[in-house]
Amino acid sequence: TNGSAPAVPSDQYDSLYLSPVTVGSSTLHLDFDTGSSDLWVFSSLQAQSSLVGHDYYMVDPAKEKQGYTWKISYGDGSGASGKVYADKVVVGGVTATAQAVEAATAVSAQFTQDVDTDGLLGLAMSTLNTVKPQQQKTFFDTVLKQLAQPLFAVDLKYHAAGSYDFGFIDKSKYTGAINYVNADTSKGWWGVSATAYSIGNASTSATVSGILDTGTTLLYVDTPIVKAYYAKVKGSKMDNTQGGYVFPCSATLPDFSLTIGGVKQIVPGKHINYSPTSAGNCFGGIQTNDGIGFSILGDIFLKSKYVIHEMGSTPRIGFAQQ
């Protein structure tokens, strides 16, 4: 089988993308996250006050995996925890009959106040799953054998609805050739490395290793690269109150590219203006990975590409131009 689910921006800045998923008998809007491996949802186990504005999973005690718990915390400090159920999960017509559904008993404030997100669907390797006493499979791992091809493709768009395709490559969603590289899955993520970057039409050799991450809004790379980029943006500065590089909203932003598998993967300058700030300037889509230890190729990087994540005998990542 195969199937496709829409990926709808949660706000006008593409802060995150939400996809409809049927969990048990409810349809929830989940953030598909290739940077983590838990499928967790807002649930009837939470206090009613934290459910306001959310769709949530009505737990069925008969489906509980007795004694199983989960607890996750993310790079931005948000987190959630709860109990585990085995239930039907359907994404774009692809059905997992007994998927581990992690029902929240508690979620951090960021999730309660962000009333669009009803949970996350992790698409990294199942080795990062947080369920105890026994790690559980991601949705992708659960359905892998029934998929026509062992892959999912990510088609996030700039200020528009895109999609996640499972089990097939949709030729209508890209132009030109697909450029494949081996994925480094040794740390549980979809790892890639670049051999150069370019700012405008000036190329510089450098090793940039990082992970593809649909759950991260921006593009985080090494500080020297970030400095070199904003040196080309008149009026840009590091603004600690805003938490990153900002610039005049009227600035012209150069294109940025990373060379992966010998092919320049270009991020149009327009995509690097993430959003206006409360201080009247604009917040950059490229920011420093200080403190993270690797680069994170988030939505700012992904939204100009069609990216195939193939879990064959050798995991591979395919890049094509949208």
Ligand SMILES: CSC[C@H](NC(=O)[C@H](Cc1ccccc1)OC(=O)N1CCC(N)CC1)C(=O)N[C@@H](CC1CCCCC1)[C@@H](O)Cn1ccccc1=O
């Ligand atoms: C550089 S890890 C920071 C990253 N979280 C972000 O990117 C959030 C996403 C967001 C946007 C809008 C509302 C709420 C949350 O957005 C910002 O942080 N933004 C956007 C808004 C800007 N003003 C400031 C910068 C992050 O933890 N991702 C994880 C998944 C997230 C968790 C929060 C909810 C959405 C999904 C995850 O894949 C990151 N991961 C990746 C590898 C290992 C561990 C790990 O945990």
